[in-house]
Amino acid sequence: MNTKQYNLYDSNNNLYQVSLNDILNCNNICFGYVRQSTQQQKSLEEQIFEIKKQAFIDNYDFVIIFSCKGSGWKINNINKLKDFKLMCKLFSTLKVNNFGDIRLYIYDVSRFMRNVLIATKFINDVFEPNNCEIHSIIDNRKWNNNSNNKLDFLRELIESESYSVLLSNKMKINSQNRKQKGNHIGGIKFGYERYKNNSKIMKLRKNNKEQQILGYIKKRKHELDVVSKKYLYTSLCHNLNSNKLYKRNKKWNYNMINRIVKSNLSNIEECNLTNQKNDDWIQCDICDKWRKIPTKLFSILSLKNNFSCEDVQCLNCNIPEEIYKSSFEESFEKLNLN
Numbered sequence: 001m002n003t004k005q006y007n008l009y010d011s012n013n014n015l016y017q018v019s020l021n022d023i024l025n026c027n028n029i030c031f032g033y034v035r036q037s038t039q040q041q042k043s044l045e046e047q048i049f050e051i052k053k054q055a056f057i058d059n060y061d062f063v064i065i066f067s068c069k070g071s072g073w074k075i076n077n078i079n080k081l082k083d084f085k086l087m088c089k090l091f092s093t094l095k096v097n098n099f100g101d102i103r104l105y106i107y108d109v110s111r112f113m114r115n116v117l118i119a120t121k122f123i124n125d126v127f128e129p130n131n132c133e134i135h136s137i138i139d140n141r142k143w144n145n146n147s148n149n150k151l152d153f154l155r156e157l158i159e160s161e162s163y164s165v166l167l168s169n170k171m172k173i174n175s176q177n178r179k180q181k182g183n184h185i186g187g188i189k190f191g192y193e194r195y196k197n198n199s200k201i202m203k204l205r206k207n208n209k210e211q212q213i214l215g216y217i218k219k220r221k222h223e224l225d226v227v228s229k230k231y232l233y234t235s236l237c238h239n240l241n242s243n244k245l246y247k248r249n250k251k252w253n254y255n256m257i258n259r260i261v262k263s264n265l266s267n268i269e270e271c272n273l274t275n276q277k278n279d280d281w282i283q284c285d286i287c288d289k290w291r292k293i294p295t296k297l298f299s300i301l302s303l304k305n306n307f308s309c310e311d312v313q314c315l316n317c318n319i320p321e322e323i324y325k326s327s328f329e330e331s332f333e334k335l336n337l338n
Contacts, residue, residue, distance in 0.1 A: 008064045011056050029062040030055050030103040035111045037071045047107040054137050072113040091130040102132040109136045110160040119157055198288050215271035217260050233257040284309045287317035
């Protein structure tokens with residue numbers, strides 16, 4: 001028995017949760033599928049808006065939306081798109097229940113899939129056997145019984161795949177070139193930050209604030225010999241969050257602490273906590289040197305479009321750049337956290 005719930009919009013933009021029986025008993029209904037794989041693409045909300053608008057222009061009273069975030073390139077990626085799989089299963093069930101023809105709206109062909117072979121396989125194995133027409137709104141393409149429309153739809157799929165391949169190759173080449181020049185490529189492990197050196201090369205260095213948090217966790221890790229894991233992790237989360245020492249703007253939770261404790265902390269220096277920040281770094285737009293300045297001054301200078309060494313008293317471009325210190329040699333205002 002199908003107990004799934006589906007998101008249905010009416011022409012007044014009201015959202016309802018409906019069952020299979022509701023769909024079978026509903027007249028003048030269509031479907032929409034939206035997908036986003038990167039932040040640069042149209043948001044799911046924008047795609048849904050266009051689909052609803054077109055559906056109601058075409059005189060449908062209701063539209064059910066399936067929404068996915070993820071890649072549409074490989075079959076393994078598509079298997080992870082839960083709503084896409086749910087949609088395919090629903091269409092098969094509707095066919096068994098003699099629902100009739102199905103109209104599916106997509107924002108554009110690339111949001112359906114970017115791989116021609118996989119897309120045509122799904123069309124031939126799932127959509128056509130279940131009497132489903134696909135209408136692509138932005139590029140005005142349709143997959144239906146008209147052979148010319150099918151050809152136009154396939155051409156759009158091919159263009160979408162070609163664009164995706166070219167973009168992927170361009171990004172790989174760009175990444176390889178940057179790596180060869182010495183740039184850091186990839187994610188930034190907690191405890192480190194990325195910065196540009198004097199040669200404009202992106203490098204990693206220790207982030208003092210994050211290193212201090214790691215040092216505090218490492219110091220209290222020894223308490224596991226006398227207290228339970230749950231008690232210690234709860235205490236750590238409370239202390240860090242109450243002092244707004246978040247993990248990159250996210251509040252600490254049990255799993256975050258657990259991953260840190262299980263990681264390699266051998267190079268981390270044990271320490272106490274502080275929420276006092278004394279200095280900040282800013283780069284001169286003339287000589288490209290990084291300057292450590294008081295936080296209060298940084299908050300003022302960072303509002304300017306450019307910064308030069310001469311903006312700070314007793315500084316000029318001829319003075320060598322201060323070495324970035326990764327150890328905790330500065331004096332910290334200690335918090336009473338225990």
